[in-house]
Amino acid sequence: MSSIPTSAPPPEAPLRVNALRILGTTATRNSFLNSVTSHVFKAGTTEEVMQRVETIATQLQKHDIFDEIKIYLDTNHAIPDTVDVTLHLKEKEKGLFQTKVNVGDNQAELNGGVGLRNVFGGAESGAVNFSFGNRTKAAVESVFETPFRGNANTRMGVFLNGSIRDHSQINAYRESAKSSGVRFKGWTQYGEHQVAYAVTEREVTALSTASATVRSQSGTNHKQSVYHSFVRDQRNSATLPTRGHFLGIYQELSGLGGRGDTSFLKHEMQASFHQALVDEGDSKLVFSTSVRAGLFTALNDKENEQMHMSDRFYVGGPLSVRGFKMGGIGEREGNDALGGEGYWAAGASLISSIPGLSHLPIKAHAFANAGSIVTRAGTPSDTIKDLSETPRTSVGFGLILHHSIARLEANYCIPLKYAGTDLPEPKLQFGFGLNFL
Structure with missing residues (x-):
């Protein structure tokens, strides 16, 4: 969600971000949030500012650690051609438990898992998952993943798993x-x-x-x-x-x-x-x-x-x-x-x-x-x-x-x-x- 002036300037008009404030976070590291948001200061036009703000919202959404993401843009009257950006974020609960049914090639499995999101404040996740089915008699996997350099489009991790299959x-x-x-x-x-x-x-x-x-x-x-x-x-x-x-x-x-x-x-x-x-x-x-x-x-x-x-x-x-x-x-x-x-x-x-x-x-x-x-x-x-x-x-x-x-x-x-x-x-x-x- 964003709030912008009613008389918005044309896309090519000069515009820079003067300040960025982040509110509502307690578990998420500032260094991680800075890696996601710092590129907004490189924008030089209205169009670039809006594109980079939209990118920030998309990245934060993909990290899956926030329930709410609200972004406000306010004109800075003290400095011409600048805006101040405010992010209001509401963090999700760290704990996660889920069960579901997965279906494969003529097989059905009951899957469940427990996990933690945003483990160290940088959108890391850890989970232990299990499954039981008619062909996969039992399977368990533990995995830890983290975004690469804060980018929600790249994740790297380690895993351990075991299974018994018929x-x-x-x-x-x-x-x-x-x-x-x-x-x-x-x-x-x-x-x-x-x-x-x-x-x-x-x-x-x-x-x-x-x-x-x-x-x-x-x-x-x-x-x-x-x-x-x-x-x-x-x-x-x-x-x-x-x-x-x-x-x-x-x-x-x-x-x-x-x-x-x-x-x-x-x-x-x-x-x-x-x-x-x-x-x-x-x-x-x-x-x-x-x-x-x-x-x-x-x-x-x-x-x-x-x-x-x-x-x-x-x-x-x-x-x-x-x-x-x-x-x-x-x-x-x-x-x-x-x-x-x-x-x-x-x-x-x-x-x-x-x-x-x-x-x-x-x-x-x-x-x-x-x-x-x-x-x-x-x-x-x-x-x-x-x-x-x-x-x-x-x-x-x-x-x-x-x-x-x-x-x-x-x-x-x-x-x-x-x-x-x-x-x-x-x-x-x-x-x-x-x-x-």
């Missing part, structure tokens, strides 16, 4: 993991970047029905990786968008300098586009299309060494290529999917409101899916050739029940093309999560 929907094993590392986050007008370095110890326990491949990877393994991700999300909804686009690019470099038990470079990309074809009153028809692709490259000379099961790609399932079981596309050994080192998957849907039920969160849709996977990636050209020559396809129709936290689908699926090693799942199939093809 992979039996795809492979017959459970995995406990412990990780520690550092993480950097940055936000730009184009999207969000994250860069992290993590040291991970994983303990794999094969179940009684596990194949020889799964059993051979039982025990403890170590991984040291550098991660990078870029996400641009311009959708109007995460669960059932009617317009916008999404782009996610993810990289992992493991075993740099020969550290850890595995060495590889992994790329993955996800993209989607959504457009309303009909949007008139209660009649809505939306076209959605999505694509995913990934490629893994080994960085060692051991030709017979396989990528670890937890690092491999898997294709098939109600959120991937519908009409197939989870991880049901590709080579198998017994009941276990071998996964792959390269894949692609795509989908297109027409989503429509249902006459007479437009007031309910229920939609009807028809879809077509396709995808492929290669167990061992060769040269890029060979891998692309293999992936293009072995597509699996399916079509179908069904109902969508959508909520702000998740989407539930009940579909009648018709697998059209599949290989002898695949596990098609025709007729009725259920799926819940966020990212459907």
Whole structure:
């Protein structure tokens, strides 16, 4: 909120900030507030003053440590062409406790956490988070983050986490993991970047029905990786968008300098586009299309060494290529999917409101899916050739029940093309999560 003179001068008129006062803070350091606000004194015109004041308000809002932010500009009559700026701030409570339900690929988790905001008066935050679910049996993470040089668009921190996960929907094993590392986050007008370095110890326990491949990877393994991700999300909804686009690019470099038990470079990309074809009153028809692709490259000379099961790609399932079981596309050994080192998957849907039920969160849709996977990636050209020559396809129709936290689908699926090693799942199939093809 701001107060400015009623007869505002033109944008190019000379104007400087003479003084800046900050009221209402007790826990926030003056040095931190100065780092956020000091640039306002460099303004030389009315337009620059207003832009820098707006930047201050935006930065303070993003730091998430204030309940109220009020900014007043008052003409300084003693010094021509100057204004005095006053910030009235109301700090949020330091303590934070929250619980929520997170939904992923056919899994649901109960999440909770306790945390502290503005720990040392510079918008630092510390938290301990936990989760329990049907696939993630238990997970806990502690994290401490601080803005880099007071900038709300960049944060850096350290983390420790541990988890126990059940992979039996795809492979017959459970995995406990412990990780520690550092993480950097940055936000730009184009999207969000994250860069992290993590040291991970994983303990794999094969179940009684596990194949020889799964059993051979039982025990403890170590991984040291550098991660990078870029996400641009311009959708109007995460669960059932009617317009916008999404782009996610993810990289992992493991075993740099020969550290850890595995060495590889992994790329993955996800993209989607959504457009309303009909949007008139209660009649809505939306076209959605999505694509995913990934490629893994080994960085060692051991030709017979396989990528670890937890690092491999898997294709098939109600959120991937519908009409197939989870991880049901590709080579198998017994009941276990071998996964792959390269894949692609795509989908297109027409989503429509249902006459007479437009007031309910229920939609009807028809879809077509396709995808492929290669167990061992060769040269890029060979891998692309293999992936293009072995597509699996399916079509179908069904109902969508959508909520702000998740989407539930009940579909009648018709697998059209599949290989002898695949596990098609025709007729009725259920799926819940966020990212459907």
